[in-house]
Each structure stands twice: as structure tokens, then as C-alpha cells.
Amino acid sequence: MTDTPDLDALRSEVRAFLAAEAPTGWRDASRTQDDFVRTQRGWFAKLVQAGYAVPHWPATFPGGGRSLAEQKVIYEELAGADCPRLLLSFVSTYHAFATLHECASVEQQQRYLPRILEGETWCQGFSEPGAGSDLAAIKTRAERKGEVYVVNGQKVWSTMAQFADKCLLLVRTSADGPKQAGITYLLMDMKTPGVSVRPIHQIQGDEEFAEIFLDNVEIPVSERVGEEGKGWAVAQATLASERGLTLMELSYRMRGALSRVAALIRENGRQDDRGCLRDFGELVTQVDAVCAVADQFLDNRINGIERIGDASIVKNSYSRALRAYARLGLRLGGMAEQYIAPITFGDLNTGNWMADFMNSYAWTIAGGSEEVQRNIIAERMLDMPREPKAWVA
Amino acid sequence: MIELNELTDAAQKAFPADALSPGRDESWRLVAEMGWLMVRLPEEDGGLGLGREASSAIHFEMGRVLSTTPLIPAQLGLLAVLASAIPARGEWLERMAAGDYVPLHLLPTRLKTAADGAISGTVGGVFDGDMAVGVIARLPCGYVLVPLDAPGVSVVERPIWDTSRRLFDLVLEGFKPDPALILTDDAGAHALHDAISPEAHLAIAADCLGAANAALELTIEYMKMRRQFDRPIAMFQALKHRAADMKTRIAAAEALLWSRVRDETATYVQCGAAKTLAAEAFAFVTEEAIQLHGGIGLTEEHPIHRFMKRAMLNLQLCGAPDWWNEQAGRAALAACSDGTLTDAG
Numbered sequence: 130m131t132d133t134p135d136l137d138a139l140r141s142e143v144r145a146f147l148a149a150e151a152p153t154g155w156r157d158a159s160r161t162q163d164d165f166v167r168t169q170r171g172w173f174a175k176l177v178q179a180g181y182a183v184p185h186w187p188a189t190f191p192g193g194g195r196s197l198a199e200q201k202v203i204y205e206e207l208a209g210a211d212c213p214r215l216l217l218s219f220v221s222t223y224h225a226f227a228t229l230h231e232c233a234s235v236e237q238q239q240r241y242l243p244r245i246l247e248g249e250t251w252c253q254g255f256s257e258p259g260a261g262s263d264l265a266a267i268k269t270r271a272e273r274k275g276e277v278y279v280v281n282g283q284k285v286w287s288t289m290a291q292f293a294d295k296c297l298l299l300v301r302t303s304a305d306g307p308k309q310a311g312i313t314y315l316l317m318d319m320k321t322p323g324v325s326v327r328p329i330h331q332i333q334g335d336e337e338f339a340e341i342f343l344d345n346v347e348i349p350v351s352e353r354v355g356e357e358g359k360g361w362a363v364a365q366a367t368l369a370s371e372r373g374l375t376l377m378e379l380s381y382r383m384r385g386a387l388s389r390v391a392a393l394i395r396e397n398g399r400q401d402d403r404g405c406l407r408d409f410g411e412l413v414t415q416v417d418a419v420c421a422v423a424d425q426f427l428d429n430r431i432n433g434i435e436r437i438g439d440a441s442i443v444k445n446s447y448s449r450a451l452r453a454y455a456r457l458g459l460r461l462g463g464m465a466e467q468y469i470a471p472i473t474f475g476d477l478n479t480g481n482w483m484a485d486f487m488n489s490y491a492w493t494i495a496g497g498s499e500e501v502q503r504n505i506i507a508e509r510m511l512d513m514p515r516e517p518k519a520w521v522a
Numbered sequence: 523m524i525e526l527n528e529l530t531d532a533a534q535k536a537f538p539a540d541a542l543s544p545g546r547d548e549s550w551r552l553v554a555e556m557g558w559l560m561v562r563l564p565e566e567d568g569g570l571g572l573g574r575e576a577s578s579a580i581h582f583e584m585g586r587v588l589s590t591t592p593l594i595p596a597q598l599g600l601l602a603v604l605a606s607a608i609p610a611r612g613e614w615l616e617r618m619a620a621g622d623y624v625p626l627h628l629l630p631t632r633l634k635t636a637a638d639g640a641i642s643g644t645v646g647g648v649f650d651g652d653m654a655v656g657v658i659a660r661l662p663c664g665y666v667l668v669p670l671d672a673p674g675v676s677v678v679e680r681p682i683w684d685t686s687r688r689l690f691d692l693v694l695e696g697f698k699p700d701p702a703l704i705l706t707d708d709a710g711a712h713a714l715h716d717a718i719s720p721e722a723h724l725a726i727a728a729d730c731l732g733a734a735n736a737a738l739e740l741t742i743e744y745m746k747m748r749r750q751f752d753r754p755i756a757m758f759q760a761l762k763h764r765a766a767d768m769k770t771r772i773a774a775a776e777a778l779l780w781s782r783v784r785d786e787t788a789t790y791v792q793c794g795a796a797k798t799l800a801a802e803a804f805a806f807v808t809e810e811a812i813q814l815h816g817g818i819g820l821t822e823e824h825p826i827h828r829f830m831k832r833a834m835l836n837l838q839l840c841g842a843p844d845w846w847n848e849q850a851g852r853a854a855l856a857a858c859s860d861g862t863l864t865d866a867g
Binding site for chain 1: 738742745746753754756757758759762763765766767769770773774775777778780781792795796798799844846847848849850851852853854855858859
């Protein structure tokens, strides 16, 4: 799509802001989790101030009221300038926002939304050890006692939960009937007695996720979103909050990061190694195609012609390309990559190839695994029959 | 955009999906009647004056039905004459737009030139040489329109696996080019090649993806109908995941194709790479399609093999994947050192 004059003006405005304010050297400044969190908080505050942190929020908020086309311009520029991705505030500005905005009471919205812009962060308490792809199978139990719910259970794969102030929590209030029908949606303060958080040590040394243990945690009934037993519908609003922009941003970042592979080829003096050039060329084209498919998806969304399954195609295209990117870098890096070097927290394309390789699984597993996306494409887009539900062990 | 939809609708009406590989000569008449031979010819030259989106949309539909008629080489031939300054340019354009078939053969061939300028040798891989009035080929002296009735010119058919197309050798035995039919000199040949090869790549990519979509549709239809273990095999996750991957590969290649079609600044290497991705996707889809059809996929009773054979030929047209991947790698390596690669806009 070609930009209209208004979009052109916005693009120049964002570009001028980034030329002056975009952080440099943030990868080196994110070698520990604490430094990473500090960098993230600082950059988020700056974007809030400039009016680029929450372009998708309503116009009543500073920096809100932007069309999807305008949001796309902002994200293209953020990716192009190689700024840190807003990981720490991501669940807050997308998942928590969408949930509160679409499903919560006015009172809840007024209480929580402004605080997000002040830096309050949310995490998501959805997945459990026994409920990953099959999310509706959650077992964390909430019993109503007067004006509180008493919650017991365990959540896992909660992004940045160790730094979160609040949690979007899915609990089971009834074991009767279809499993979706017994789910309730609560807003939990992470400082409530009985909440404990344990970071998950990932194989590459990052700690992007945590487990949350809930031991007789009392959550006021006033913190419920929607009715009791109607939490599954609210959860859909949370999960549908974002996909297009992030994948477009990530695709463009990966395109920029191809220069890291190019640098590796040059460092190894393989500029005329035809096999190496072929592999690189194939990757470049694959990444170009991912950018094109992410771009087209957003344009379709802007024009209201998105189809079911399109988002899954974008996600699987991106995640496969990310794996290929990291695999090629690791292979070209050779023996040198087998010695441990410092990692960069919160970045997928760091040039520490062994770490990037391990981290590249993040997108084939998290956010609805590659296999779940394939089911969506096959069943909902290609209209192939579902497998029978009943199963007898 | 409305124009594009109209073209697509017209194409689907003229070439319905259930009639694969309709007769070549009848298709050619239809294609000429509908004005597709002059889709890219500017209005001031008597054509429809449409852009690459229009021609790509048509090639996509022609791929879908495994078209037998050589529309792509014909359109390229017309573009080559259009770009030239030969004396009878207007007359040739008119003839070609009306149905005289003069394909462009883009790639150079090793030929011998005698002291008197007479050229001998074989130009392989000319589409439908039997119905051609002439062939535009890269000879040692540049791109030349070789009339098939000129002395020392003949065509010989070489049977190919692809059942939807026909290839011929153009055999030259002491052929002396008519100076009035020399489109470019040797130096100008590179410019013409670089200008027209993006068109060739995008056309073949569109053909690949139209056909890949049709092959996927046939496969899914079969998987829903074929029952084993008391259920349609389309129900098995192991199989439907493969169908999902086929769809994903097609979708990514399609997105790249249309973004290149709309980007007039896309280089011929970028277009060659887009063609490679499309042809690889098409080949992948047809390979999977035969496996998913099981035994029937190996018989002539079922048409799925025809898609595979077209895919394998398409992979080789206008440069093989290894060549284009290498070129894409070289170009990106150069772009990375001057910083243009990161320009995402």
C-alpha cells in the first residue's frame, strides 16, 4: 500500500523523534535481567511521553486513537530504527487493555487503564502444566466465600510475571458441564498473600517466563471481569488483542537482522562460496516473503477483508523463517558459537547464534504452537474435518 | 482493482476449472479474442494498456487450468518488439496482437557464426515452435526476430514430460539475420534482458501459484472423499497438517509475488528470487499432493501428476533455483554492505 499524505506526515514525525531519541547500545545494556527491565521501563516511558506507546487505544488517552494504518507506520519505523521491542509492557498495553476495554466495568477501566501508562505492568495467568494448547482444561480452582474468591493452583509460561504488578487470571469456578463453561476471569494483584512467582530458566539463559503458584489467594469478587462462568469469552478478547502488528514488526526486524548473517559470511571470507550464497539467498527470499505476507495481512485487516486462518499463516511463516535464520547463522558461525558468550535479554536476533537458535523456538511453540496453527489453517480455512472428540484410553 | 476482478472473472468463465489443459489452438483463438495478447501493449499502440497486475492475474488463472497455450512467451515477444526500434515495429505489433505467434526466448545459447555472418546451431526450449511465425532469440549479434520461413531455419519438437506444454528446438543452419529484424545489438541485449526478465519471472511465478492452488484444492477434495479406517483421511492430523503447510507455502510465495508485481523498482534478481520461491512452493505442493493421493496419484487416471510435471518444468524456466538463490545471496550481501537491506519501507 502506498502512504497517504497524512501517513507520510506521521512517518516523518516518528522518524524525527526516533532520530533524536532512539536508544543505541541497548543490546549491550541488556546483559542482565535487571538491566533489561530498566531499559524497557525507560524506553516505554519515553514512548508514552511522545505519544507512540499505545496508538491502538481510544483517542481519550494520550497517543491513542490511531488507525491501524497509522499504527502500522509507527511500528515500521520502530523496527526500522532497531529500537528495543516493548516486551515488558506488551501484555499490559495489548492483552490487559483489550480485556479491560472490551469486557470490564467502567469502574475497572478507570482504575486500571491510566495506571498502565504510568508503568504498571500486567502478566497473563492462563496456561497451566496440564493446559497448554488445550487451554480450556485449566484446573486452578476458585471458590466463592462471601465477597472473595479463594484461589488455589498453578500457572505457567507467564511472560515477565516476576516483574508484574497485576495478573489476568483464568480460574475454574465449576467442574460441571462443558469445560469452557466453568471458567471465570479475575484481575489479581501480584502482591496478594499466597502468590509466589518462580522464574523459569530457559535453555539459553534468559528468564522471560515464570511460574505462578497460588495458595489460598483471596481475590475480591469486585475484581471479576464479566459474569462467573463466562470467563472463556473474556479470554478470547484477551487472546485476539494482537497479532498482526507484532508479526509485521518482528518480520521487519528479522529482515534488518539479515545483515548479521551477511557479516558472518564476510568475516569467514565466504563471499564467493556459492553454496553459502545460495543458502543466504534462499533465506533472504524467505524473509522477504514473510514481510510481504505480514504486510498483506495488515492491509487486509485495514480493508476489512481478513479471513479466518490468515493470522495463523503469518505466524507459521514467520516462525519457520526465524528458525531457518538462526539455524543458518549457527551453521555459518561454526565452532566459535559453541563457546558461551553473553546473551542479550529480550531480543530474538542478537547475533549470539547458539542463543538465537534456542530462542527461535519461542515462536514455533509460544502463542499457539505451530501445530495448533496448522489445525486452524486446515480445519477453519481449508474446511477439513475435525478429529472425533471422544477418546477412550 | 475492479478491472483485476473483471479479468479474473472473465478468465474463469473462458477457462473453467473443471477443464484442465483445454486444446491449445482453440485456447489460442480465445486468448486472442479476449485481447490478452495485447494486455500490456500501450493504448497508443492499439493495446489495452494494462500493467503487470493485470497480466499476472491472467497468468495465475492460466496456471490454474494448466493452460496449453503459450501466452507468456507471446507476451514477452510483444514486449521485446515494443522496446525495439525496428522499421516494421508497428506492423509486427499489430500482427502479434492479432494472433501471429512470435515467442521471446530470453536466455542465450551457444551458436556458431561463420565468416560471412551466417549463424548455425540450436536454440533449445522454444514453446510451441510449430505455431510460431518467428522466434525472438538471443543470437551472437543481439536479440533477433528469426522468421520461421527464412532460409536455414527449422523447428524440431522435443517430447517433454509436462503434458500441458510443447517444446521445440529452433535449428539454424547458416541463417543470416535480416538487419531490419535485429531488435538490439550485442550491447543492447543485456538491457533488453534485464528489462524483460522481471516480466518473465513474475509471469511464471503467477502460473506456478495458480496451479499450486488448484493442486491443493484437488488434494483436499480427494482427502475429504477418500475413506480409510471408517473416516475421511482428511480427518487425520498427520495428513491435514501437511495440507496446512502446503497452504502456508503458497500464501507466502503469493504475497511476495504481488508485492514484487506492484513494485516497479524490484530488480530482476528480486523477481527471479520470487519466481524461485513460487516454483519451489509449487513443486513442494505437487510432491506432497501425489503422496497424499496414494496409489491413484501414480496413475494417469487422476490428473494430479500433470501438476507435478508442470511444476518440475517451471522450476527450470528462465534460470534454475540454484542460480537465482545464488544471485539473491550476492545481491543481498552487497545490499548489506551499503546499508540498503535494512530499509524496510
